[in-house]
Amino acid sequence: MKWNDYVVEHIDVGTWLIKDQIGSYLYLLEGREKCLLFDTGLGILPVRPVIERICSKPVVVINSHSHGDHVGCNYEFDNIYIHYADYESLVGEPYVPDSRTMALEVAETALGRKLTEMEKQGFMNEEERQKKQTVNKLQGKEIFELGNRQVEVIPCPGHTKGSIMLLDKSHRLLFTADSCCSTYGVLLMYPGATSVEEYYDALQKIWKRRDDYDRLYPGHHIYPLEMKYLEDFISCCRNVIEGQAEYIVNEEYQGCIFVTYQNAKLALPESCIEKYQLQRGTV
Ligand SMILES: [Zn+2]
Ligand SMILES: [Zn+2]
Numbered sequence: 001m002k003w004n005d006y007v008v009e010h011i012d013v014g015t016w017l018i019k020d021q022i023g024s025y026l027y028l029l030e031g032r033e034k035c036l037l038f039d040t041g042l043g044i045l046p047v048r049p050v051i052e053r054i055c056s057k058p059v060v061v062i063n064s065h066s067h068g069d070h071v072g073c074n075y076e077f078d079n080i081y082i083h084y085a086d087y088e089s090l091v092g093e094p095y096v097p098d099s100r101t102m103a104l105e106v107a108e109t110a111l112g113r114k115l116t117e118m119e120k121q122g123f124m125n126e127e128e129r130q131k132k133q134t135v136n137k138l139q140g141k142e143i144f145e146l147g148n149r150q151v152e153v154i155p156c157p158g159h160t161k162g163s164i165m166l167l168d169k170s171h172r173l174l175f176t177a178d179s180c181c182s183t184y185g186v187l188l189m190y191p192g193a194t195s196v197e198e199y200y201d202a203l204q205k206i207w208k209r210r211d212d213y214d215r216l217y218p219g220h221h222i223y224p225l226e227m228k229y230l231e232d233f234i235s236c237c238r239n240v241i242e243g244q245a246e247y248i249v250n251e252e253y254q255g256c257i258f259v260t261y262q263n264a265k266l267a268l269p270e271s272c273i274e275k276y277q278l279q280r281g282t283v
Helices: 048-054 084-091 099-111 117-124 126-130 196-208 228-241 271-276
Strands: 006-012 015-019 025-030 035-038 059-062 079-083 134-138 143-145 150-155 164-168 173-177 215-218 246-249 256-261 264-269
Touching: 006 048, 015 048, 025 048, 025 215, 035 048, 079 084, 084 134, 099 117, 196 228, 228 256, 228 264, 228 271, 264 271
Parallel strands: 035 059, 059 079, 079 134, 173 215
Antiparallel strands: 006 015, 015 025, 025 035, 143 150, 150 164, 164 173, 246 256, 256 264
16 A cells, blocks of 8 residues: 555554655554554655554654654654653754755655655754654653553664664564664664674573564564574674674775674674774675
């Protein structure tokens, strides 16, 4: 189904994946009393009319982290939840400077055309975006009761300091956002990312709870991901920390190296070569 240029897919009972125009994934989870929206996309076009067509109940909005491709339609909602460690970068100075201009470039490249003046006005208007919104800080242990459906906040510092996943035990789903992703992998090279060690610790805690879920829904690219992805990211981190990993350089991404292990791919800052004594690979 396609509404407002968003593609909506029913992925489980009372659960929808909403793809925005650049391929960011939003998730809508419906309980008996409330709905939960995990992320709001890049924000080229309003998403709220799409949400309201699916679900007429009150909507709780949670951001997986503060990057522009996940918070773009926050302005359409009165109340937003984000982990406290990403709060400042959402309401103040973003981790990646000038991220709105970058977001515009991303949007135009993805669409293969320039935005119309009207789209651009909505898209670039910071004042409109930040009006009257209450941003609530998550501590990382909350359980949201949607009515016969509980969704738990699982901290996963790594991609950003305040990145979270959401766990829905009753449906056995783990929504990983950018903390476990295929294709370009998990990006730890941007300002605001944590050390590999911190990401590794977070993943291990999440892996310990693997009996609670069996499908992973990421923020971009392939979905659902097999459980093995999580294991592979853990192994990939361990290899880096132990200096056992080989890195490759991709000229397109300056200042950044890639390390892979089976399904997992980590993008790291170049400084990691020295820090972990990594060897240059041949591929
Ligand atoms: Zn991100
Ligand atoms: Zn993203």
